[in-house]
Amino acid sequence: MSLLEVKNLQVSYGGIQAVRGIDFHINKGELVTLIGANGAGKTTTLKTLVGMVKKSGGTIHFDGKETDNIASFNFVRNGLVMVPEGRGIFGKLTVEENLQMGGYHRNDKDGIQRDIERGYELFPRLKERQKQLAGTLSGGEQQMVAMARAIISQPKLLLLDEPSMGLAPLIVEKIFEIIQMVAKEGVTMLLVEQNAKLALEVSQRGYVMESGRITMSGPAQDLLADERVRNAYLGE
């Protein structure tokens, strides 16, 4: 039984169908990448998984249960967490407060504090900037805040929407190191990336999305070697 099982998922904005009946699944412990051109429907898919957008058809099973009746603010309590496109940090909250927001739904004060400390161990730069307003951090540091905050919220499945967007190559590498570190911690992840090469290199499996449909899927290595993928997404 997969951790996430999506069948014939359809999502529309008004009359426009952004996702046109896709099937995919994610197993526990996996790191899976979803690639696709601009407007393919990747963000829409992630938003639907965390209840920010309502689906118009199909089924989503997470942890064996349908997610249809979960209130949007309760997805995190079920273990579904997303780091949105553009990182979604609270710019006028301090770094520490941002991390505390990751523990908002938890009631174990000591546990939250321990996890915040662990976040600082993962990202020592954040420790130095504890009391700084998160909006004043560099893009890479903000991504660290977003990742640390997501980990503190104890996801069973973590959805990452273009974590490398707008970052310098060196920082992108750092972010991918972080993703691998988080994966080693045992967190299952679905990664959406424009940087398809790097994403597939760290993933076990991948899906390719085009105009609202999944057109290819398979082990990441196979996709990396595939002619069509190489031409369309790896710029070769």
Added chain:
Amino acid sequence: MDIFLQQILNGLVLGSIYALIALGYTMVYGIMGLINFAHGEVVMFGAMVTITVISLLTSAGVALPGPVLVLIGLLVAIPACMLLGFVIERVAYRPLRNAPKLAPLITAIGLSIVLQQAAILIWGRNYIPFPPILDHETIDVFGATITQLQVGIVVLCISLMVGLLVVVEKTKLGRAMRATSQNPAVAGLMGVNVNTIISATFVIGSALGAIAGVMVATNYDQAHYYMGFMIGLKAFTAAVLGGIGNLGGAVAGGILLGIIESLGAGYIGDLTGGFLGSHYQDIFAFMVLIAVLIFRPSGLLGEKMADRA
């Protein structure tokens, strides 16, 4: 008597009440970019309910010290206004959450009128005197005077404002309020029930408004169904002056506006050679409002005018 010092003291009393009401405007604006013009009416209801409770008690022959009677009145008025604030948000604003900004604004103005009419039905159109249960003993301050009651008002205002700042800056609820005001969608991803937070904002603002209403009524010794309009507009001006959405700004703006108004009222006769009297004091608030909107629309402590306004 020292007119200057006297006007500063009067302004401080008035200004701290403005500040308390301005917090209600600025909190709601900060969290949902909405000017809740009906907040002035919540203030009015606070005054009316308190007076009603006190009148009922005294006419029933309850002989308690004045401050205790006021406290009992407040203990009824605060929850009543909290409920009113909660209902206002649920019924009038929540259905318009995703509507164009003009819709909730017009609704707010309509709601003010509805609440005023409701007050007329309950309490009538006449001025309602505050029962004479508080003595207005004065204290001499370097030739100026202030009543004990006024000292109490200022002290209570400051305590409440400090209390609110502590809640917003130091508690989990406050953190969630700030997170929601910055990015409700992401706050929701973190498990924050945005509807609950917005309700809490209205409820807290309304509680402060109820207390402010009683202060206004004791300070002027009367209440009236229309009192919320002018006091609300002044407090709104104070919030804009300080930088709407900014709590510290609302406090600074309120106190500053109170002092400007009092000084203006104190000297307007001299300035115009007796042509205009102190009852023109209201023009100062609106001169301030216009000046701020022209020269510094972001207010004293605001960063820049939020683009969702």
